Amino acid sequence: MADEALTPVIVQDAATNRVLMLAYANEEALRRTRETGEAWFWSRSRNELWHKGATSGDWLDLVDVRVNCEQNSLLYRVRPHAGVCHTKDASGKARKRCYYRALKDAGTLEHL
């Protein structure tokens, strides 16, 4: 799989089953994830391999990797160390998941 061939990866807390984030992997990110036991992705914004936690300290320890029926998405089941999201809560700590908001009743994706 070339860098251009990115597979969406759902990241789930293995203990609580909470959905934490969604990111993308290429073959190299998946290989490193399985070799190191920590979550690696391909950053679409920086266009580079992304070792989650390398700058934030918020590593995700891998429990296992699952694949869907059509083999076009992955599920990383992980144990988070602390925060997960790059945004912070009111106390200044990294949020524990990226899905901290309900979609507003009148909202669309453009108007959130």
Next chain:
Amino acid sequence: MADEALTPVIVQDAATNRVLMLAYANEEALRRTRETGEAWFWSRSRNELWHKGATSGDWLDLVDVRVNCEQNSLLYRVRPHAGVCHTKDASGKARKRCYYRALKDAGTLEHL
């Protein structure tokens, strides 16, 4: 959001927190999901709106929709009626989730 602008949607069982599937939505699919209280997607293979369950009977009742920090993915929390996946288990019933397989130890995405 045009049909071409597709947002990945993680689908999660609201009762168990199990991750069931990943699909894609455009603005119209999201609108119908919220109006009908059932999960709608955009089918990338058929290139058309997809009312999940319309042919299989496996509707997904919507509990709520969450959005991630960067507003580039969605989380549908649902109550499945029966099966979810288009593949069937040994007894011939639709599987209850698409992530029924662990990635094999030696596998890559190409060689699964």
